[in-house]
Amino acid sequence: MMSDWLSDTRLSYDTVASSYADLMRGALAGKPLLRGVLAMFAEAVLAGGGPVADLGCGPGHLTAYLHDKGLDAFGIDLSPAMIEIARRDHPGLRFEVGSMTGLALPDRSAGGVVAFFSLIHLPDEEVPVALAQFHRVLRPGGVVLLGFHVGDEHRLKTEGYGGHPMKVWVHWRPVDRMAAWIRDTGLVVDAQVVLEPDAQVPAGILVAHRP
Template structure:
């Protein structure tokens, strides 16, 4: 997996336009996800909320519509440019979750919406520690990801465009264990479409006050 970060950045720069079109209205078809996002926004309360791995910004914008002071961070400059054009007035910036450039204790909430799925297992503990550091005491994290126990190399997507990204499926228990090791209190684990092959999962966690 050497070079995975550069490969991931290049891949999403390549597919940014097609991906943005695909997900533009995707939340309208996901009642359980929208309910989870509403709960997350309510739990986070007032204060900055980071959507880490925001892609084209549709989820960031949804959070702002719920009243959250949300901003987006993404590895892909092309995604960030699309997000800025689609949602003017909302803050979007490039950034890397393996070295999150946010002040300690600066966030009320942090969302990773299927954005840790390309991070290798060996880096996830440090990534979770970075999330914990950025959240204020009492701050809330919501992690969404592909559930399972497998890794595959994805070489094309979103209209057949070339990609090179590793996609990791992980159990909620595994993600929760990393979060607990980083100092989080895990409060809930949800499975989405548990009978389907492409099962998703959500974990709610909090930095203890």
Template sequence: MSTDNWLADTRTSYDTVAGNYADLVRNALSELPYLRAALSLFADGVIAAGDGPVADIGCGPGHITAHLHELGLDAFGVDLSPGMITVARRDHPHLRFQVGSMTDLSVPAASLAGLLAWQSLIHLPDEDVPTVLGDFHRSLRPGGLLQLLFHTGDGSRLKTEGYGGHPMKVHVHRRPPDRVATWLRHAGFEVEAQLLLNNPEGEVSQAFLFARRPRRA
């Protein structure tokens, strides 16, 4: 996998902004009904398929992991940034969080009932996405659910500042949903649904993809 320096830059950037980012998103879900609905659909699907461990990959300060727990899931969080994991453990001491990278996911094969990756693939170079999705597929048990949330569009930009004006150095990649869906199918997933979210100007800005590891090969 071609890591170059993007992993180190992403880790350092999110260590720098961890506290400010946590303050920004701590209560954000209360104002975002479509995001809550997507999480509820995911939780219902995991429970209906037999329940089990759920990984929140790129969990940041743990607010989504905590919401999944409130929905009845055995959720734990994984994030590249030690600073984010420190904040997550502080704010949600009753939950499990660990430092880790989606490019080297230390999860046993077929051990997860569900896997969530919200706005974490956006920093991953195109050439590395298929390998990561293949590892997501390996980690999920047959019938396991995957939910992705990502920025839509095409092209990339370098983010140099954010969350309180702190310096950052992360590339943000925007991708058409159809491209991501194709990657998912090539990784062995069945894509079940797609949800598009518009920004205030009416343009599509984010997309959900709901996918499943088939119960049978």
């Protein structure tokens, strides 16, 4: 049985998939700091090799960007509608429906894992579950990149991306809490930073590796 929060998240993003995909096209063009973070991640993964799993890939814009940086990137998303769009827009890349809390990937099979603003919908008790999955699928030396909303609150999002109805929780979390959860899995934190700390919703970035 799929948990209620998973079912609600999947249905919500199925509903907004087309509008969200339109919004995300070219989204990185005006984000030089985020592109810099992705370039750092790409260089770290290329040093050790291996495929990269983009978890919560949505319509595949980030997966395609990482592929263009030379990575063997593929995407996984909870929403079948998102995956359908990703396959349509990026036909040369691999996309699969799946959940980051139960990845259908072999142990030590990935050189990198990206969860770019996709952990924001997981309840607190499920974040360590997902991070343990990231640790499991990473090869030794493999790199994980997390992006998330910085803060300490939870809100129910009932509408978004073109005014479509949604029922999905959005979680803001302190950087130190996210870093502690990462360390608890056995991953080693290499970098943590807050982008645009004075913005209404600052962006937290964490980079870690499996020793």
